Amino acid sequence: MKNDSGLGKGSNMPGTAKSPEEAISRRLKALYNAVEQEEIPDRFLDLLERLDAAEAASDRKARG
Numbered sequence: 001m002k003n004d005s006g007l008g009k010g011s012n013m014p015g016t017a018k019s020p021e022e023a024i025s026r027r028l029k030a031l032y033n034a035v036e037q038e039e040i041p042d043r044f045l046d047l048l049e050r051l052d053a054a055e056a057a058s059d060r061k062a063r064g
Contacts, residue, residue, distance in 0.1 A: 017023035 017026060
């Protein structure tokens, strides 16, 4: 039977995991690192800028 989880034999992670938890941990770290390296889309950057501007305007209004 084929192991589709990617956590057993044939895994492309370096070294051999001593437990299923270690294998999962390695895979999660690799996934996190890959996501961390991705560029932030321009539409999200624009949204963050608009949120910052709205927060600054709200702070100015609250101060009077």
